[in-house]
Amino acid sequence: MQNEQWKLFLAPYNQAVEELKVKLRGIRSQYELQHSNSPIEFVTGRVKPIASILDKSKRKGIPMENLEDDMQDIAGIRMMCQFVDDIKVVVNMLKSRNDLEIVEERDYITSKKDSGYRSYHVVARYPVQTVAGEKKLLVEIQIRTLSMNFWATIEHSINYKYSGNIPEDIKVRLKRAAEAAYSLDEEMSQIRGEVQEAQAIFSRKTENDRT
Ligand SMILES: Nc1nc2c(ncn2[C@@H]2O[C@H](COP(=O)(O)OP(=O)(O)OP(=O)(O)O)[C@@H](O)[C@H]2O)c(=O)[nH]1
Numbered sequence: 141m142q143n144e145q146w147k148l149f150l151a152p153y154n155q156a157v158e159e160l161k162v163k164l165r166g167i168r169s170q171y172e173l174q175h176s177n178s179p180i181e182f183v184t185g186r187v188k189p190i191a192s193i194l195d196k197s198k199r200k201g202i203p204m205e206n207l208e209d210d211m212q213d214i215a216g217i218r219m220m221c222q223f224v225d226d227i228k229v230v231v232n233m234l235k236s237r238n239d240l241e242i243v244e245e246r247d248y249i250t251s252k253k254d255s256g257y258r259s260y261h262v263v264a265r266y267p268v269q270t271v272a273g274e275k276k277l278l279v280e281i282q283i284r285t286l287s288m289n290f291w292a293t294i295e296h297s298i299n300y301k302y303s304g305n306i307p308e309d310i311k312v313r314l315k316r317a318a319e320a321a322y323s324l325d326e327e328m329s330q331i332r333g334e335v336q337e338a339q340a341i342f343s344r345k346t347e348n349d350r351t
């Protein structure tokens with residue numbers, strides 16, 4: 141594909157990512173206004189870089205004409221939660237929305253990946269309005285705790301550095317670190333009530349300071 145063709149192909153994906161970021165960040169703001177604890181800590185999103193699309197299509201044998209149907213993560217959203225239990229709340233909230241349709245779920249929390257990776261993945265079909273009419277696109281939504289995100293971000297950069305061939309000793313350390321990150325999640329879950337009460341007090345205090 142030429143540069144112009146890529147721009148045209150990716151434009152609806154950009155739109156989907158921008159729209160979903162606004163919508164999902166809006167949910168957090170609603171919780172904030174009510175001074176109640178949000179199951180969503182923060183939301184990020186990206187359109188897969190062209191080099192990464194080309195690399196993945198080669199790796200997985202996906203022909204260019206099948207990208208729309210067979211590459212599920214061209215539009216990607218990530219939702220970070222404070223607690224493991226919040227992840228189910230977020231997934232159910234996504235399921236109850238009428239602006240997207242969940243087509244696949246992958247639970248890498250109950251069944252972590254070999255690398256140690258944990259996250260909950262949802263693939264959804266999301267409609268964007270284009271000048272040529274409505275277009276339904278696949279969007280990958282990754283839902284994870286802050287601690288899972290910390291691990292995955294670091295592991296992703298190490299993987300990049302070693303082009304996917306991480307030395308065995310580092311792999312072992314990363315797996316150990318993944319378990320440590322999960323222990324942190326479990327410990328924090330034990331004091332969830334305490335943490336949330338403190339955050340509610342702090343949120344009211346900062347609002348009072350502002351007014
Ligand atoms: N850091 C990190 N991220 C991962 C790992 N496994 C999956 N991911 C993330 O999850 C996405 C893929 O999710 P999967 O459900 O494994 O999708 P897949 O099509 O089966 O596999 P991919 O070929 O990796 O896309 C990747 O693009 C990453 O963003 C991992 O071991 N480490």
Ligand SMILES: Nc1ncnc2c1ncn2[C@@H]1O[C@H](COP(=O)(O)OP(=O)(O)OP(=O)(O)O)[C@@H](O)[C@H]1O
Nearest residue numbers: 184185186188189192196216217218280281282296
């Ligand atoms: N669903 C997502 N939401 C937000 N950011 C994402 C999502 N998926 C990947 N990213 C981030 O986007 C950047 C580029 O991602 P890229 O698609 O090249 O990586 P990847 O997810 O590891 O891809 P692959 O599936 O091809 O191995 C990375 O920083 C990655 O962490």
